Amino acid sequence: MLYQDLVVDAFDVELKIPIQTYDSQHRQYAIGESRQGVEVKFDMRFVETGNLYVETAEKREPRHGQHHPSGIYRRDNSWLYVIGDERFIFVFTRCELLRLHQVGEDGRRFRDVETDTSKGFLLPESAAREHKRLVLVPQLSTAEKKALDSMRRKTDEKWQALQRTST
Secondary structure (H helix, E strand, O other): OOHHHHHHHHHHHHHOOOOOEOOOHHHHHHOOOEOOOEEEEEOOOHHHHOEEEEEEEEOOOOOOOOOEEOHHHOOOOOOEEEEEOOOOEEEEEHHHHHHHHHHOEOOEOOOEEEOOOEEEEEEEHHHHHHHOOEEEOOOOOHHHHHHHHHHHHHHHHHHHHHHHHHO
16 A cells, blocks of 8 residues: 555545546656645654655755755645655645745754755654644554555665665
8 A cells, every 4th residue: 555545545535635646757747746736745754753854855866966846845736745654644735834944943944854865854743733734643454554564664674775875
């Protein structure tokens, strides 16, 4: 099960809002991730760090050169930014996340971070709960929990391998 599927189901069941996602890369780049303007991001490390990673720029491969605007800075139809994990689905307006990144909270900015292919900032769970528009708590079946656990293990293995090669 993909996290995006979990979000689509939660929006449909709990909010009665259908989300039609685009599968083709062409439509995702030309229009956005979904017809309704909802960008969905799974944060695999949220449970470990207590922070949501909000993407601001990316590049396809870890090579020299500039990152391109993505996530909250990508120019597409996105107006809602949905991020979380299998425990919590946080729903933000894109404008609120832009404001938080540019201005911060109580006069202090959130920590910017960078990987080989991505840039973003860390939004602590406490700030996420304060500035979110909505939090959904998905009801997962046993099979869905197992699928998400498997996805998390595979992602953790990739993350560890990346850390080993970069040191």
